[in-house]
Amino acid sequence: MNEERLEAGFLGAGNMGQALIAGLVRSGVQPEAIGFAEPDADRAAAVRARFPGLVLLAPRQLARRVRTLVLAVKPQILPELALDLTAEVASADPLVISVAAGIGTERLGDWLGPQTRIVRAMPNTPALIGAGITGLYASPLATDADRKTADRLLGAVGATVWLEDEERMHAVTATSGSGPAYVFLLIEAMTRAAQRLGLDEATARQLTLATIGGATRLAQESDTDPGELRARVTSPGGTTERAIRVFETSGFAELVAEAMEAAAARSRELGG
Numbered sequence: 001m002n003e004e005r006l007e008a009g010f011l012g013a014g015n016m017g018q019a020l021i022a023g024l025v026r027s028g029v030q031p032e033a034i035g036f037a038e039p040d041a042d043r044a045a046a047v048r049a050r051f052p053g054l055v056l057l058a059p060r061q062l063a064r065r066v067r068t069l070v071l072a073v074k075p076q077i078l079p080e081l082a083l084d085l086t087a088e089v090a091s092a093d094p095l096v097i098s099v100a101a102g103i104g105t106e107r108l109g110d111w112l113g114p115q116t117r118i119v120r121a122m123p124n125t126p127a128l129i130g131a132g133i134t135g136l137y138a139s140p141l142a143t144d145a146d147r148k149t150a151d152r153l154l155g156a157v158g159a160t161v162w163l164e165d166e167e168r169m170h171a172v173t174a175t176s177g178s179g180p181a182y183v184f185l186l187i188e189a190m191t192r193a194a195q196r197l198g199l200d201e202a203t204a205r206q207l208t209l210a211t212i213g214g215a216t217r218l219a220q221e222s223d224t225d226p227g228e229l230r231a232r233v234t235s236p237g238g239t240t241e242r243a244i245r246v247f248e249t250s251g252f253a254e255l256v257a258e259a260m261e262a263a264a265a266r267s268r269e270l271g272g
């Protein structure tokens, strides 16, 4: 029972779990201070090969031994797993950080116990390369130190934004959580259209990616509003104006709003 407490433990070491482990290791935490639970032996071996020294534990042992327990399994299997950890969480009292989409802190508290200090996080896939952005919400029981811990953990894979109203998590999910897929869709569509205009696939992709990356950086680094940046490249009677008119008459902005409302509605459904 006197085993040393581990810094953090990951229940689920899939895409998101491994991205966060990589961030922690990059930020200087020793793999020997990080635990993980993974039922599939091959997958567990692959994770340990990537992070030599990482400590493989059964879920209950993990919950008992860590200061911070990160829930990074699919939302569908979380209730069963969480209900199985109630006793361990009550006695070891770790900070619990959940990245599971849609599941609110109240439900997590129902499963893990009412005294649990919980931070909910919504990261996105660019976290895999340290370029993510995460929306964070702390339940009322979480302390300032807990917020700092969560900020450090998620901050190791990108930027962080704190919300004071948990309801806004649905909007974050619809914006940055699902957002990378919208951008990939645009990349696919622009690349295909460029090919239809006669470019080979490699050139079409190179031009598209550099344009989206460059325009994003310009918008980030400029004090000018994106609408104004757009106006500046849209000379009257020019090529850009012609293209923008097609987007506008086809209801592009309304379509984006509709898609994001659908994502937020689905997030609410997942939350039950």
Ligand SMILES: NC(=O)c1ccc[n+]([C@@H]2O[C@H](COP(=O)([O-])OP(=O)(O)OC[C@H]3O[C@@H](n4cnc5c(N)ncnc54)[C@H](OP(=O)(O)O)[C@@H]3O)[C@@H](O)[C@H]2O)c1
Pocket: 011, 012, 013, 014, 015, 016, 017, 037, 038, 039, 040, 043, 059, 071, 072, 073, 074, 075, 077, 081, 099, 100, 101, 122, 123, 124, 125, 177
């Ligand atoms: N990917 C994203 O962009 C993103 C963004 C925001 C939030 N999230 C959230 O992050 C969570 C994980 O997503 P993901 O994309 O990383 O999924 P994933 O790659 O499927 O990872 C889930 C991991 O949990 C493992 N697991 C399953 N049952 C387990 C158990 N009983 N004990 C311990 N580990 C178990 C899985 O192992 P097996 O493969 O062996 O079953 C897998 O390694 C989800 O709740 C998701 O909502 C993801």
